[in-house]
Each structure stands twice: as structure tokens, then as C-alpha cells.
Amino acid sequence: MHGFVRAPAAPPRRPRLPLVLRLALRELRGGLRGFGVFLACIALGVAAIAGVSSVSRSLTEGLAVxxxxxxxxxxxxxxxxxEASLQEQAFxxxxxxxxxxxxxxxxxxxxxxxSALVEVKAVDGAYPMVGTVESEPAAPLAELLAARDGIHGALVDPLLLDRLGLAVGDVVRLGNARVALRARLVSEPDKIAAGVGFGPRLLMSQEGLAATGLLQPGSLVRWTYRVVLPDSxxxxxxxxxxxxxxxxxLPDAGWQIRSRNNASPQFARNIERFxxxxxxxxxxxxxxxxxxVANAVNAFVERKLHSIATLKSLxxxxxxxxxVYLTQVMILAAVGIVIGLAVGAAMPFAVAQAARSLLPLxxxxxxxxxxxxxxxxxxxxTAVAFALGPLGRAHDVPVSALFRDEVDPAAxxxxxRYRLTSLAAVVTLVTLALVFAYDRRVALxxxxxxxxxxxxLRLxxxxxxxxxxxxxxxxxxxxRxxxxNIHRPGALTPSLVLSLGLGVTLLVTLAMIDANIRGQLTRALPARAPSFFFLDIQNGEVERFEAFLAREAPQGTVDRVPMMRGRVVSLKGIRASDYRAPEEAAWVLEGDRGITYAATPPEGATVVAGEWWPADYAGEPLVSFDRELAEHLGLTVGDRLVVNVLGRNIEARIANLRTVEWRTLGINFVMVFSPNTFAGAPHxxxxxxxxxxxxxxxxxxxxxxxxxxxFPMVTSVRVRDALDAVNDVVSQLAVAVRAASSIALAASLLVLGGALAAGHQARLHDAVVLKTLGATRARLISAFSQEYGAxxxxxxxxxxxxxxxxxxxxxxxxxxxxxxxxxxxxxVAALLAVVVTVGLGLAGTWRILGQKPAPYLRNL
Structure with a gap:
């Protein structure tokens, strides 16, 4: 009996990838030669955006937490x-x-x-209710601030010790009292909420502050009351x-209220802007x-001409x-994106590790x-927008033209459809930038x-x-x-001009802005600015103080005005917190502002709308407002505003608008009131x-x-010190801006190198033919140098x-x-860019000039 032999079962067929993807993956087996610049450009840009956004989110969440x-x-x-009234304290x-x-x-x-200016912070026994104060040497805060032998203690920023040549344990005079510097202030938990000061911190008790005598009627003191709720x-x-x-x-309290959800609104806004x-x-x-990307893809297509011709012939x-080739490019773009995302995702952790001990962020x-x-x-x-153009050119090229392109490139x-798809990618990119922009005007x-x-640059x-x-x-x-070489078909001119032009434009813009800011801070302003500002001059000492300055500084001019602090409560009947103010004028409505009164227009001010009040005016309260800020806030002559001063809401009518020259650093105010407005008020x-x-x-x-x-009770602010403090902040921002902008400059250099590399094949053929015809290496170097230099x-x-x-x-x-x-x-930066261009060009050309002609002549 014959048995039947069962044929072996066929192995299950694995699902096959689409043909386009299979061909693309097979092509990629040959390696990523020529795509170094492509990957670096994509990874660099993605890393910059991902890193900045991730650090910003970490800071924002840190503020919330x-x-x-x-x-x-x-x-x-x-x-x-x-201080808060008894009724307010009870609430x-x-x-x-x-x-x-x-x-x-x-x-x-x-x-x-x-002497040196200090930012005094006087606390009661309940401080701090959240967090801890760190000092060196470490000790309980109450013990460090307590009075010993009639001298109250203080914690001090080490900067003050350096400025005055002091050490822990020394005594300084503050107002009418002596204060012992018992420890260095290492950190305070609420430092960010306090903002940036012009002097080092000095932390003391309220009993110690009372002993100094600095708390006089009208003194510029800010009282802050922190409340911890029973239900945390x-x-x-x-x-x-x-x-x-x-x-x-308490509608007339005039206090500024913040909750833990907006502990530092200005800091949060600055984070978003930056x-x-x-x-x-x-x-x-x-x-x-x-x-x-476009240069790399263009060079990639040129290298793949034989493969494209073979595919089309089949x-x-x-x-x-x-x-097929767009799939390859997108796979490579994905690799660059993943690299960029990895770097960007790691950046918040790196910044946290590096800045934890340096910045109170x-x-x-x-x-x-x-x-x-x-x-x-x-x-x-970005990859789609810039890659589709070079890739799309291969669609309609006949096989014969593809083979001829090596010696006769066709335009x-x-x-x-490729142009429209590329345009759609650009439009989506623009839309994305606008949707996620903090300020859409700046983004536009x-x-x-x-x-x-x-x-x-194209033109x-x-x-x-x-x-x-x-x-x-x-x-x-x-x-010749x-x-x-500058105008021939396939010339490097468009790509080289675009990459180098963008880099130089950015470099020059940043250098000019930096020079102007530093010039304003270090040269232009001090030449025409006051040497000193003097604060907290009491009414009873005005004449003696002016006589003192006339004796000690006869070569100087003294300007003096009464000063109070007030907070805008409402404009045109709209509460300040609900008023829609543009960013450049919103600061007027945030917190308290310096205000004054005057019978005559301030020196240097020009009334441009309305009229100034008579010297003996005794009617309803009037105010003069800065013209530029009034325009931003939508205010005109006749509008009304309410300002809270010393716990009283005062309504005033805008009588006139005036120009204010802020850059002189002289005494200028947004609001100047008629003298009768504050009759009898302490200031x-x-x-x-x-x-x-x-x-x-x-x-x-x-x-x-x-x-x-x-005059130990008078606070003096040296303008030079204030400008130095601002300059320090500007310098820190400038470092951050330069660091970020260096990414764009690095991208420009990469593109420049990529553009030169993309012309490698054309340069190789030129060099081979010219050397065959008798051109020397020196003559070719001279020609290429002149081309790149021009x-x-x-x-x-x-x-x-x-x-x-x-x-x-x-x-x-x-x-x-x-x-x-x-x-x-x-x-200097611009000329350096020329040197870099010529250097990069010649570096790539030198290797080409060393090639033997024979192997390349066979393929021509």
C-alpha cells in the first residue's frame, strides 16, 4: 500500500512593507554619507526649541508648585x-x-x-511662615536678630561685607541705631517675590527697625502682610x-493683593517673554x-541620479x-528630530543641576x-518645506536627461503639487509660530x-x-x-549668499544692540544724568539739607520735589486690574508709583494738550499725565482716574498731557497733581x-x-551704582541671548559648510579638467579664493x-x-565671517585638488 507523503506546510507569509518603504529602506543601507549637515541642522533647531520650551515649562511649573x-x-x-489699620489687621x-x-x-x-545703600527687610516673630532662612553661621533667626546689650542683630548679604570691608560681628550704623552684623544671609525663601534691589539685603527685626528712627511720616516703606490659611x-x-x-x-485700603497662584507675576511674564x-x-x-536641508537633499538627488534613472527605466x-526618496529624507529627518528632542528634554535637568546653587530659580x-x-x-x-523642492525636480526628468545631468545639468x-505641498508646510509652520506665541505682534x-x-538674500x-x-x-x-564660477549654472552663489547672509545679519544685529545698550548705560546717560538721588528728606530738614549740599558740592545743582507713593485704582471708571492696557504701558497700573504735586510745570516738560492749573488753584483735584503713556492707555484731557495714597482714594481729572524725557534720569513722574490735592498729607x-x-x-x-x-536718615542712591546694577542684569541677559543666538550662528556655519560640500562634485570635475589642461594647484587656489572672497x-x-x-x-x-x-x-564679526567663508571653501577645495585626474576622466 502506497502511503501519501504530506508536503511540508509553507511558512506563513509575513506582511510585506509597502513598496515605497521597502525601496527607501534598501537605499538607506548604503549609509548616511552626505547627510551629516542635514542631521545637524534639524537636530540643532529642534534641540533649541525643545530645550527652551522645556526649561520655560519647568520654571512655570516651579512657580506654581x-x-x-x-x-x-x-x-x-x-x-x-x-501700616495696616486695626480694622485691616483684624480682617x-x-x-x-x-x-x-x-x-x-x-x-x-x-x-x-x-557707607553703602542696603535693602532693609524687617520681620516679626512669625517670619518665615513658609520655608526657612539659611545663615552662616547657622542659628535660630530669633536669636540672631535679638537685642544684646541694647544692640539689635541683623543678617547681611556678603556683598555688603565686601563693599565696606566688614566681617561678621562688626557693627554698622543704620539711622539713629547701631546694628550688629551677626551672620551672613545665605538664602531667604521669598527672595524672588521681593524683586531685584539696588543694594545688598539686610535682614533685621521690626523692633530693631523701630530703634533706627527710619519710620517717619511719609517715609518710603512698604508693609507686606503674608497670610497662611488654616486650610492649606x-x-x-x-x-x-x-x-x-x-x-x-475695605475698598479704600489701596493694597496690592497677590495669591500663591501669582506669587511673582512680573517674573512669570518675563519668563514668557524671554x-x-x-x-x-x-x-x-x-x-x-x-x-x-535643501542643499543636502539637492546633493543627495545629484548622487542618486543613476538609481533614479534605473528606477524610471524599469x-x-x-x-x-x-x-521613495522623500521617505528616505523623512526617516533621516526623524532621526535628527529624535536627537534634538533628547537634547531638549535633558536641558531642564542640566540647567537645574548647574543653576541650583547659583540662581534662586x-x-x-x-x-x-x-x-x-x-x-x-x-x-x-521644516524638513518637508525645504526638501520637497529639490526632490520634486526629479519627477518629470526623462531617463536620458538624468544620465546627461552629470555634465549638462538641466534647469x-x-x-x-510639490510646490503647493511645500507652501502648505510653510503656512503651517507660520501658523504654529503664531498660535504658540506669547506676543503675536512680535511673532508676526x-x-x-x-x-x-x-x-x-535671494535677490x-x-x-x-x-x-x-x-x-x-x-x-x-x-x-576670469x-x-x-559666480554666475554659471549650478553655482554656489544662491546657497552661500543665503546661509552667510543670514548669519552675518544676525551677528551684526546682536552686536549693534549690545553696543547701544552698553553705551546708554556706561557712557551717554552718566554724562547728563544726576550724580545722586536723595530719598526720605523730611519736611523739617529740607532747608538744612539744601544748605549742606551747597556747602559740600558747590559745583553741583540741586533739584528737589515732594514725593509720595500712590497706586492707580481705576481709570475712566474701570478698575485697574480689569483695564486692558498694552504691554508697554501696563507697568503704570502694576503696584505703586511715585507721584508729586507742583504749582508750575516741571523743568524740561512741555504741555502738549490741555492747560496747566494756576499757581493758586483751589478747585477739584487735577493731574498732569505723561502724553505717550496716556496715548497707550487711551486717556485724554478730561478723563478721570482714582489713585490710592496713604489709604485714601483720591479722584482727579486729567487737566493736561505733557512730554517727559525719561532718558535724562532726572526727576520725572508719570502723574503730577495740583498742590491742593494733598494738602496736609505727610510726605x-x-x-x-x-x-x-x-x-x-x-x-x-x-x-x-x-x-x-x-543726615543718617536720608537715603542716597549713587546713579553710577544703580547703573552698574542694571548693567549686571543686562549683562546676564546678554550672555543668555548670545548663547541662544550662537545656535543660529552655528546653524549658519553648518549650512555654509554644507553648501560648499554640495558643490564638491562640480568643483571636482572643474579641477580635473583644468589640471588636465595645464592649470596649476596655485592658480586654481587663487581662482577659488577670489570667488569665495568676492x-x-x-x-x-x-x-x-x-x-x-x-x-x-x-x-x-x-x-x-x-x-x-x-x-x-x-x-570685526562681519570681516571674520569673510575669513571663515574663504577658509571653509579652501579647506574643501584643497582635498579636491589632490585627486588624480584619470579615474574621473573615465566617467565623464
Missing amino acids: EGRRILGGDVSFSLVQR LKEQGRVAAIATLRAMAIAESGE SADERALARIEDEARQR TQFLTLVGLTALLVGGVG GAPGGQVVA PLTPALAPLELAVAALYGLL RKPRL IFIAAAAGAFLL VALGLMALARRLPRPRRAAP LALA THLATLTAKGQDARIDEGAVMRALARE LGLATVIFGFITGTISAYLIVTRVMRLPFSFEPGGAL
């Missing part, structure tokens, strides 16, 4: 120039535990006679309910890198060919999925500037090619070859001391020492001009500062 510690409680109530105690803090500026005077889990609605109840029960700026810088890097339609490092997804989308859209445009300006820069490239084509041919071989005086002429010199050290002896110099001139114009617009329109042409640093 640490809001209670930063604020020092759940709710904060702040008053200026007065606060109904809400929970209360800690009171007084802050003011004063002069710390060493036994040597040297109270939600936002509970906190908002307390704020509403405070305003309803994040937007850095994100735009990162987007610039990505867009510049897009040019590198019947592959043009759309399928484009799809509430950084809570964590992964930010949304921000990372947005960065990935930016990278993907061709991609089909309409950036987008318009980027589009204008790309268009202008510059075309103009250079047209000019080179029309110039008479030089007799010498090297210049250099000129021909102090503010004075300035200014050299009478440019040749006059005031001995600032001698004035400060004499002032410390005779292109670099022309592009740098354009970049210098456009960078200067951009800096002018930013300085005058955005920063509202006078512009000064400071070409030094920008010119």
Missing part, C-alpha cells in the same frame, strides 16, 4: 508708606496666621565712615474669594538649517520615485510632552523679517550673478575663472545732585561720607547694512532708546 514658598504664604497684602487675622514685613532702602554706615489645600476659588472680600469690606524670544531664535536656527512613475525639571511635540512638528515641517522646476514681525531676509544672489555675467572678462585666468522729599557742567566734577565719596555723618565680501556688506537697520529698528521702536552707530564689534 513653589508659589506658597516664594510668596511666603497663601495670600499677600501690600501697603506703601503706612487679615480672620483669614489665618499673619506675618508682617517692612521693606525700605537705607544707608548702612561703617565705623570707618564708609484651599483652591483657587477660595483664594479669589478672599481677594474679593478684602476689596468689598521664552518667546529664545524660541524665535531657535526657529531662526531651524529656518537657517532649512537651507542646509517603469517606476515619477511620483513613486519622489515618494524655582525650577522643577520634568518632561514636557506638549512642548516636545511642538518642537518635533517644527522640525518635521527644471518641481511640479505644482519675526515672520515678516524672516520672509523679507530670505527674499532679499542679492541673483543680482550678484547678473552682475558677474555682465562684467567684462578679466585677461588673467584666475579672476572666479567670475565665471518726604526727593532731591537730585547734578554737576553744573561737563567739566564740573563732584567728589562723590566725600559727599557720601559727609551725608552719612550729618561672494563673502558682497554678502557681508549686505548683512552689515541689513543688520544695522534691524538693530536701529529694535533699539528705537522696541526699546525706545536713541540709536548710536557703533560699528566696531559688528565690523
Whole structure:
């Protein structure tokens, strides 16, 4: 009996990948040669955007998580120039535990006679209710601040010890009292909420502050009351309910109220603004890198001409060919995006580790999925927008033309569908930038500037090619070859001009802005600014104080005005917190402002609308308002505003608008009231001391020492020190801006290197043919040097001009500062760019010139 043999079962068929994907993956087996610049450009831009967004999210979440510690409680109530009344204190105690803090500026005077401005913070026994104060040496806060032998203690910022040459245990004079410096202040939990001060911190008890005698009627003291609620889990609605109840029960208190949810609103806004700026810088890097993507893809297509020809000869339609290579490009883009995301995601953790001991930032490092997804989308859209053009050109090219392209490249445009898809990617990229922008106006300006820069640089490239084509041919071989290389088909001119031009424009813009800001802070302002501001001059000492300055500084001019602090409660019947003010004027409605009264217009002010009140005016309260700020706030003559001063709501009518020159650093106020408005109200005086002429010199050290002896209660602020403090902040921001902008510059260099590498094959053929015809290496180097030098110099001139114009617009329109042409640093940076261009070009060319002609001549 014959048996039946069962045939072996066929193995189950694995699902096959789509043909396009299979072909793309097979092509990638050959390696990633030529895609280094492509990957670097995508990864760099994505890393910049992902990193900045992730750090920003970590800071924002840190503010939310640490809001209670930063604020020092759940709710904060702040008053200026007065303590809370018994009724107000009773209301606060109904809400929970209360800690009171007084802050003011004063002069710390060493036994040597040297003095320095300090930011005094006087606390009660309940401070701190949240967090801890760290000191060196460590000891209980109450013990360090307590009085010993009639001398109260204080914790001090080490900076004060350095300035006055003191050590822990020494004694300084503060007002009418002696204060012992018992420890260095290492950290205070609510430092961020206090903002940036002009002097080092001095932490003392309220009993010690009372002993100094600095608490006089009208003194510029801020009283802050922190409240910790019994229910620490109270939600936002509970906190908002307390704020509403405070305003309803005590409508005239005039206090500024903050909750732990907005512990430092200015800090939060600054984070958002700076994040937007850095994100735009990162987007610039990505867009510049897009040019590198286009160059790399173009070179990739050129290398794949034989493969494309083979596919088309076997019947592959043009759309399928484009799809195969677009798939490869997108896979490589995904690799670059993943690298960029990994770097960006790690950045908050790296910043937290590096800055934890240096900066009091509430950084809570964590992964930010949304921000990372947005960065990935930016990278993907950039790759699509810049890759489709070069890839799409292969669609309609016949097989014969593809084989001939190696020696006779044909100019061709991609089909309409590829151009429309690329345009759609660009539109989506623009929309994304606008949707996630903190300030859409700034984002629109950036987008318009980027589009204008790309268009202008394209026109510059075309103009250079047209000019080179029309110039008479030089007799010498090297210049003639250099000129021909600039305008020939497949020339490097468009890509080199675009990449170098963007980098130089950015470099010159930053250099000009930096030079202008530093010039304003270190040169222009001090030449015409006061040498000193004097605060808290009591009414009874005004005449004696002026006589003192006339004796100690006869070469100076003294200006003096009465000064109070007030907070805008409402404008045109709308509560200040609900008033929609533009960003450039919102600061007027935030917190308290310095205000004054005058019978005549301030010196240097010009009334441009309405009329000034008579010297003996006795009618309803009137106010003069700064014209520019009034325009931003939508105020005109006749409108009414309410200001809270010393716990009283005062309604005044705008009588006139005047111009104010803020840049002189003289005595200027947003609001100047008619004298009858504050009749009988306690206040102090503010004075300035200014050299009478440019040749006059005031001995600032001698004035400060004499002032410390005779007027220990008066606070003096040396303008030079204040400018140094501002300069330090500007310098820190400038470092951050340069660090972020260096990413865009690195992208420009990558693109420049990629553009030169993309022309490698054409340069190789040129070198081989010319060497065969007798050209020497020296002559070829000379020709290529002249080509790169001419292109670099022309592009740098354009970049210098456009960078200067951009800096002018930013300085005058955005920063509202006078512009000064400071070409030094920008010119050096621009010329350095020419050297880099020539150097990179020759570095790539040198290797080409060493190749043997025979192997390449066989393939021509």
C-alpha cells in the first residue's frame, strides 16, 4: 500500500512593507554619507526649541508648585508708606496666621565712615511662615536678630561685607541705631517675590527697625502682610474669594493683593517673554538649517541620479520615485528630530543641576510632552518645506536627461503639487509660530523679517550673478575663472549668499544692540544724568539739607520735589486690574508709583494738550499725565482716574498731557497733581545732585561720607551704582541671548559648510579638467579664493547694512532708546565671517585638488 507523503506546510507569509518603504529602506543601507549637515541642522533647531520650551515649562511649573514658598504664604497684602489699620489687621487675622514685613532702602554706615545703600527687610516673630532662612553661621533667626546689650542683630548679604570691608560681628550704623552684623544671609525663601534691589539685603527685626528712627511720616516703606490659611489645600476659588472680600469690606485700603497662584507675576511674564524670544531664535536656527536641508537633499538627488534613472527605466512613475526618496529624507529627518528632542528634554535637568546653587530659580525639571511635540512638528515641517523642492525636480526628468545631468545639468522646476505641498508646510509652520506665541505682534514681525531676509538674500544672489555675467572678462585666468564660477549654472552663489547672509545679519544685529545698550548705560546717560538721588528728606530738614549740599558740592545743582507713593485704582471708571492696557504701558497700573504735586510745570516738560492749573488753584483735584503713556492707555484731557495714597482714594481729572524725557534720569513722574490735592498729607522729599557742567566734577565719596555723618536718615542712591546694577542684569541677559543666538550662528556655519560640500562634485570635475589642461594647484587656489572672497565680501556688506537697520529698528521702536552707530564689534564679526567663508571653501577645495585626474576622466 502506497502511503501519501504530506508536503511540508509553507511558512506563513509575513506582511510585506509597502513598496515605497521597502525601496527607501534598501537605499538607506548604503549609509548616511552626505547627510551629516542635514542631521545637524534639524537636530540643532529642534534641540533649541525643545530645550527652551522645556526649561520655560519647568520654571512655570516651579512657580506654581513653589508659589506658597516664594510668596511666603497663601495670600499677600501690600501697603506703601503706612501700616495696616486695626480694622485691616483684624480682617487679615480672620483669614489665618499673619506675618508682617517692612521693606525700605537705607544707608548702612561703617565705623570707618564708609557707607553703602542696603535693602532693609524687617520681620516679626512669625517670619518665615513658609520655608526657612539659611545663615552662616547657622542659628535660630530669633536669636540672631535679638537685642544684646541694647544692640539689635541683623543678617547681611556678603556683598555688603565686601563693599565696606566688614566681617561678621562688626557693627554698622543704620539711622539713629547701631546694628550688629551677626551672620551672613545665605538664602531667604521669598527672595524672588521681593524683586531685584539696588543694594545688598539686610535682614533685621521690626523692633530693631523701630530703634533706627527710619519710620517717619511719609517715609518710603512698604508693609507686606503674608497670610497662611488654616486650610492649606484651599483652591483657587477660595483664594479669589478672599481677594474679593478684602476689596468689598475695605475698598479704600489701596493694597496690592497677590495669591500663591501669582506669587511673582512680573517674573512669570518675563519668563514668557524671554521664552518667546529664545524660541524665535531657535526657529531662526531651524529656518537657517532649512537651507542646509535643501542643499543636502539637492546633493543627495545629484548622487542618486543613476538609481533614479534605473528606477524610471524599469517603469517606476515619477511620483513613486519622489515618494521613495522623500521617505528616505523623512526617516533621516526623524532621526535628527529624535536627537534634538533628547537634547531638549535633558536641558531642564542640566540647567537645574548647574543653576541650583547659583540662581534662586524655582525650577522643577520634568518632561514636557506638549512642548516636545511642538518642537518635533517644527522640525518635521521644516524638513518637508525645504526638501520637497529639490526632490520634486526629479519627477518629470526623462531617463536620458538624468544620465546627461552629470555634465549638462538641466534647469527644471518641481511640479505644482510639490510646490503647493511645500507652501502648505510653510503656512503651517507660520501658523504654529503664531498660535504658540506669547506676543503675536512680535511673532508676526519675526515672520515678516524672516520672509523679507530670505527674499532679499535671494535677490542679492541673483543680482550678484547678473552682475558677474555682465562684467567684462578679466585677461588673467584666475579672476576670469572666479567670475565665471559666480554666475554659471549650478553655482554656489544662491546657497552661500543665503546661509552667510543670514548669519552675518544676525551677528551684526546682536552686536549693534549690545553696543547701544552698553553705551546708554556706561557712557551717554552718566554724562547728563544726576550724580545722586536723595530719598526720605523730611519736611523739617529740607532747608538744612539744601544748605549742606551747597556747602559740600558747590559745583553741583540741586533739584528737589515732594514725593509720595500712590497706586492707580481705576481709570475712566474701570478698575485697574480689569483695564486692558498694552504691554508697554501696563507697568503704570502694576503696584505703586511715585507721584508729586507742583504749582508750575516741571523743568524740561512741555504741555502738549490741555492747560496747566494756576499757581493758586483751589478747585477739584487735577493731574498732569505723561502724553505717550496716556496715548497707550487711551486717556485724554478730561478723563478721570482714582489713585490710592496713604489709604485714601483720591479722584482727579486729567487737566493736561505733557512730554517727559525719561532718558535724562532726572526727576520725572508719570502723574503730577495740583498742590491742593494733598494738602496736609505727610510726605518726604526727593532731591537730585547734578554737576553744573561737563567739566564740573563732584567728589562723590566725600559727599557720601559727609551725608552719612550729618543726615543718617536720608537715603542716597549713587546713579553710577544703580547703573552698574542694571548693567549686571543686562549683562546676564546678554550672555543668555548670545548663547541662544550662537545656535543660529552655528546653524549658519553648518549650512555654509554644507553648501560648499554640495558643490564638491562640480568643483571636482572643474579641477580635473583644468589640471588636465595645464592649470596649476596655485592658480586654481587663487581662482577659488577670489570667488569665495568676492561672494563673502558682497554678502557681508549686505548683512552689515541689513543688520544695522534691524538693530536701529529694535533699539528705537522696541526699546525706545536713541540709536548710536557703533560699528566696531559688528565690523570685526562681519570681516571674520569673510575669513571663515574663504577658509571653509579652501579647506574643501584643497582635498579636491589632490585627486588624480584619470579615474574621473573615465566617467565623464
